[in-house]
Amino acid sequence: MDGHFLGVDWGTTNRRVYSIDADGAVVETERDDRGVLAIAPGGFDAEAADIRARFGDAPMLCAGMVGSKRGWHEIPYVLAPADFAAIARGTRWIAAGRTAIVPGVCRLDDRRADVMRGEEVQFLGALEAGLVPDGAMLCQPGTHSKWARVAGGRLVDFTTTMTGELFALLKQHSLLADLLDGDVGPNDGFVAGVRQSQEQDLLSQLFSIRAARLLGSLPLEQSASFTSGLLIGSDVRARLTDPSEPVHVLADANLGGLYRCAIEELGGSAILVDSHSAFVAGITRIWKEL
């Protein structure tokens, strides 16, 4: 397809609409909180009409959790390694020529199952736009952090980690809850947590946070950052097999800064990549392949 279209990055909690002209330039973009969980089943057609009322009556290409069982229409995953052609082949028109949804990507072997929905557009888009080199390792931190390798135009393999969700569970419901109210930043407490994460396994380190508070060896104002450092340090440690290779991080400044701090503390280097540009490059390329 070619011409003006609306590219929608439609996630679990948030949504961002890009109005993209025939040259792939963003005419207009807006983020809102109309993620999949905010929309009642059956409410997606009305949501799409609302998007067109705001951004113009153009064809629409959506990616993300909107293609999951809980979303608008469930679109089967394509198997990694996957390139733009495979993703375009797996894209489904839910209204011919009007509205389509991009598939997610899965990987499955004896060792591990994994899935993603939406990040594939950004990862391959970053490569397409020249934001990362061929063969790059990418990381998109979040509730479920994604680590991926792109090479030869393909998303080769990836790993999802529960790092962000685990921090939220600990903060809201665990024995550690009353220690985790403070702000998290790439400060001394965070760096101490990253270092500590290299010493032992996560199950024992998590309890040691409580013990360190009881014994007075961890200041309360550092507890939240220390815990975040433990988790992100554990995450980075398991993925950073070759510290001489830079990690390309797609994230906002806050979360990206934490991952960058942990990666550098562990002897690696991090390059922050603009995830919006990556998404636009990716969704535009898929649009052209349809």
Add this chain to the structure above:
Amino acid sequence: MDGHFLGVDWGTTNRRVYSIDADGAVVETERDDRGVLAIAPGGFDAEAADIRARFGDAPMLCAGMVGSKRGWHEIPYVLAPADFAAIARGTRWIAAGRTAIVPGVCRLDDRRADVMRGEEVQFLGALEAGLVPDGAMLCQPGTHSKWARVAGGRLVDFTTTMTGELFALLKQHSLLADLLDGDVGPNDGFVAGVRQSQEQDLLSQLFSIRAARLLGSLPLEQSASFTSGLLIGSDVRARLTDPSEPVHVLADANLGGLYRCAIEELGGSAILVDSHSAFVAGITRIWKEL
């Protein structure tokens, strides 16, 4: 001290009272749910009076979370390595000759902080009673699993892991909650989880449970056991540095059976130890040292 006394294993959720005669034999014992969290601050004197009304008006020696800040009186930890003499010296009479509370044990160095309250009585008691050999590695699984080494009459060192609490958090509040309703047992799903835990780090393995369900590679009826196997497998993997050395497990048949299964799957051997006998031997020895 000598003569008849009441030994109370007073934990966070449960409590067990042992009426112990001058020869160290248990005359009567009863478990109830009057753990520390069930008792309002200021309510402990009335609880003690109630125990004496049921078991006889004898002196009382308590151990466990009853000695924490949230308990009856906060008793400072003694530092590991600790023997019965050190624990007896750290025991505090809160009513002279009538009621005393055993201290917990802590460990603290640059690598890690850790604490326990109550398990020290069982660990040293198991050694005292000859239930485990000198130099034994012990494990008491639970919400917070304890791994300890006893040698030369001392609790040498120990590690607490958040294994049980993490399973509960995942089951109650996480993305995986709807997969974890089933029963957990040492079945094929559990063994598969233990094996999988050796492949990669916990943060990625936890997300893979969801992915495996979505991709149909993990039967729903195995999901809870598989997840328990992942967590317990990760716990055992980090502690079982020498599989030729048996692990002495103090637990009920269910939880003990899961840990035994994981230990054996990882090439080790497990010996189940009666934790009640261990507690009685330990608390009686402390009583004699007072």
